[in-house]
Amino acid sequence: MSKRIAGPEIERLIQLLAKVPGLGPRSARRAALHLIKKKEQLLAPLSVAMADAVDKVRVCSTCGNVDTSDPCTICTDERRDRSLLIVVEDVSDLWALERSGAMNARYHVLGGTLSPLDGVGPDDLTIAKLVSRVAEGEVKEVILAVNATVEGQTTAHYITDQLSGLGARVTRLAHGVPVGGELDYLDEGTIAAALKSRTAF
Amino acid sequence: MSKRIAGPEIERLIQLLAKVPGLGPRSARRAALHLIKKKEQLLAPLSVAMADAVDKVRVCSTCGNVDTSDPCTICTDERRDRSLLIVVEDVSDLWALERSGAMNARYHVLGGTLSPLDGVGPDDLTIAKLVSRVAEGEVKEVILAVNATVEGQTTAHYITDQLSGLGARVTRLAHGVPVGGELDYLDEGTIAAALKSRTAF
Numbered sequence: 001m002s003k004r005i006a007g008p009e010i011e012r013l014i015q016l017l018a019k020v021p022g023l024g025p026r027s028a029r030r031a032a033l034h035l036i037k038k039k040e041q042l043l044a045p046l047s048v049a050m051a052d053a054v055d056k057v058r059v060c061s062t063c064g065n066v067d068t069s070d071p072c073t074i075c076t077d078e079r080r081d082r083s084l085l086i087v088v089e090d091v092s093d094l095w096a097l098e099r100s101g102a103m104n105a106r107y108h109v110l111g112g113t114l115s116p117l118d119g120v121g122p123d124d125l126t127i128a129k130l131v132s133r134v135a136e137g138e139v140k141e142v143i144l145a146v147n148a149t150v151e152g153q154t155t156a157h158y159i160t161d162q163l164s165g166l167g168a169r170v171t172r173l174a175h176g177v178p179v180g181g182e183l184d185y186l187d188e189g190t191i192a193a194a195l196k197s198r199t200a201f
Numbered sequence: 202m203s204k205r206i207a208g209p210e211i212e213r214l215i216q217l218l219a220k221v222p223g224l225g226p227r228s229a230r231r232a233a234l235h236l237i238k239k240k241e242q243l244l245a246p247l248s249v250a251m252a253d254a255v256d257k258v259r260v261c262s263t264c265g266n267v268d269t270s271d272p273c274t275i276c277t278d279e280r281r282d283r284s285l286l287i288v289v290e291d292v293s294d295l296w297a298l299e300r301s302g303a304m305n306a307r308y309h310v311l312g313g314t315l316s317p318l319d320g321v322g323p324d325d326l327t328i329a330k331l332v333s334r335v336a337e338g339e340v341k342e343v344i345l346a347v348n349a350t351v352e353g354q355t356t357a358h359y360i361t362d363q364l365s366g367l368g369a370r371v372t373r374l375a376h377g378v379p380v381g382g383e384l385d386y387l388d389e390g391t392i393a394a395a396l397k398s399r400t401a402f
Contacts, residue, residue, distance in 0.1 A: 007269030009253045016247045020224075021235045027223035033293055034222045035251070036258050036267050044255045046217045050236070050248030052210045057237050066237050068208030092234050 010036070062133075064109030064126055066091050080104050083140040085168075087130065087159065089113055089147060097145060105143070108133065113151035114158055125155075127162060134166045144172045211237070263334075265310030265327055267292050281305050284341040286369075288331065288360065290314055290348060298346060306344070309334065314352035315359055326356070328363060335367050345373045 010032065018028035035043040059065070060072035067073055074080065074094075084105035088094050094107045110125045122128070134142060142163060146152035160170050175193035177186060211233065219229035236244040260266070261273035268274055275281065275295075285306035289295050295308050311326045323329070335343060343364060347353035361371050376394035378387065 007257065007274065009250065009257050009269050010267070013247075013250045013254050016243065016250050019243055020232045020247075022228035022232055023221075023223050029296060030293065031221050031223055032254075033267070033296075036254060039255055039258070042217065042220055043251055046214075046221075047248050047251030047255055049210065049214045049217050050244055050251065053214050053233075053237060054240055054245045054248055056208065056210050057240070066211070066234070068210050073208065092231065095230060095234075 063107050064091070064111060065094055065107060074098075074106060077106075080106055082106065082138050084143065085133065085139045085141070086143045086145050088145050089152065089155075093145060093147075103143075110146070110155065113146065113149070113155040115151050122158065127159060130159065131162050131166070134163055134168050137167070139168050141169045141171060144170065146172075148173075148175065264308050265292070265312060266295055266308060275299075275307060278307075281307055283307065283339050285344065286334065286340045286342070287344045287346050289346050290353065290356075294346060294348075304344075311347070311356065314347065314350070314356040316352050323359065328360060331360065332363050332367070335364055335369050338368070340369050342370045342372060345371065347373075349374075349376065 013035075014025075014028050014032045017023055017031050018025045020028075023031055035046070056068040057066055058068070058070050060067055060070050060075055062071045062075045065072040065074060069076070081104050084103065085108055086094075086097060086103060086105050087108045087110060088097065089110050089112060091109055094109060097103065097107075108126065108130050110127065110130070112120055112125055114120060114122065114125070130142075133139065142159075144156045144159060146156050156172060163170055174197060175190065176197060177183065177190065177194045183191065214236075215226075215229050215233045218224055218232050219226045221229075224232055236247070257269040258267055259269070259271050261268055261271050261276055263272045263276045266273040266275060270277070282305050285304065286309055287295075287298060287304060287306050288309045288311060289298065290311050290313060292310055295310060298304065298308075309327065309331050311328065311331070313321055313326055315321060315323065315326065331343075334340065343360075345357045345360060347357050357373060364371055375398060376391065377398060378384065378391065378395045384392065
């Protein structure tokens with residue numbers, strides 16, 4: 001703002017909100033005003049929820065998920081199949097897989113992908129911990145649910161090498177046409193992969 | 202989420218973030234994860250800034266602006282021209298006018314527009330307070346900076362009636378081509394208004 005029109009508290013709130021992904025400088029102002037107008041219904045509960053998260057959220061020392069308990073809710077869930085381990089790049093991928101509700105497995109969050117150009121090597125990811133989890137013998141199948149990018153696939157190959165000889169089957173997600181997707185909008189690589197992996201109708 | 206995958210604190214944070222304008226359920230999850238990852242740099246300061254705002258932000262009893270002091274920073278600013286009063290619908294309009302830096306005036310926030318269909322009458326807005334501010338005699342010009350909507354214009358006419366006889370000139374914002382705007386994309390009403398109010402080149 002060109003001149004000082006409000007106390008520093010409001011400007012600080014706007015500045016910090018502008019750093020939240022999905023909000024820019026303009027929408028941060030709109031958000032701040034909305035929060036101030038809904039002080040009791042939204043701003044106060046949100047500030048408490050954030051303070052709570054600051055106090056209580058930690059990274060699970062087993063799988064790398066974020067939760068308020070360590071080991072996390074998923075790692076300690078007795079109803080999950082302990083022979084299945086799904087490897088993901090990031091906690092957001094773990095959440096996406098959980099939303100699908102397709103598997104009742106446990107997870108391992110890598111914390112990124114191998115990327116020599118960005119200086120990310122195996123030691124920057126949780127690969128050593130993954131190997132020692134699998135070496136314990138309980139895991140029978142490791143599903144590599146990394147992104148279908150060059151870095152993701154490079155990481156998948158590296159992990160497969162590291163896990164060889166530990167007795168666990170290593171699998172990866174199928175490539176194909178997204179459910180609800182239109183062929184016209186798909187790239188050639190996906191169409192070729194879907195044709196190659198075609199199934200009986 | 203289909204099943205419980207994290208402590209209730211994270212889910213509550215996502216639920217509340219989803220109510221912030223500009224964020225939906227999907228971007229709220231992304232924002233929550235980003236905030237949790239940047240716990241010390243962003244989540245903690247934001248929770249403090251919000252708690253601060255809850256404690257300190259109030260509505261200015263003179264003009265209706267939101268600020269941490271009452272009367273607000275603008276109302277108590279001695280360098281502002283006390284003969285000029287700009288009437289706006291909402292605090293967001295006040296902020297927009299201040300960003301333009303074009304006027305060094307004080308403001309009066311109506312809190313909305315007259316809208317009989319929605320049950321908003323003169324008593325639901327701060328019109329009576331506006332009239333008494335102008336009646337004090339210090340204000341020589343009232344600039345009606347209400348939106349160029351039907352409700353805004355109706356409200357402007359009503360206010361003009363209420364202020365008649367108090368000795369202050371009542372003006373409104375000019376209609377015309379937005380700076381940087383292309384004629385091709387403008388509606389006929391705006392073009393007609395810009396032609397009618399054409400100025401010497």
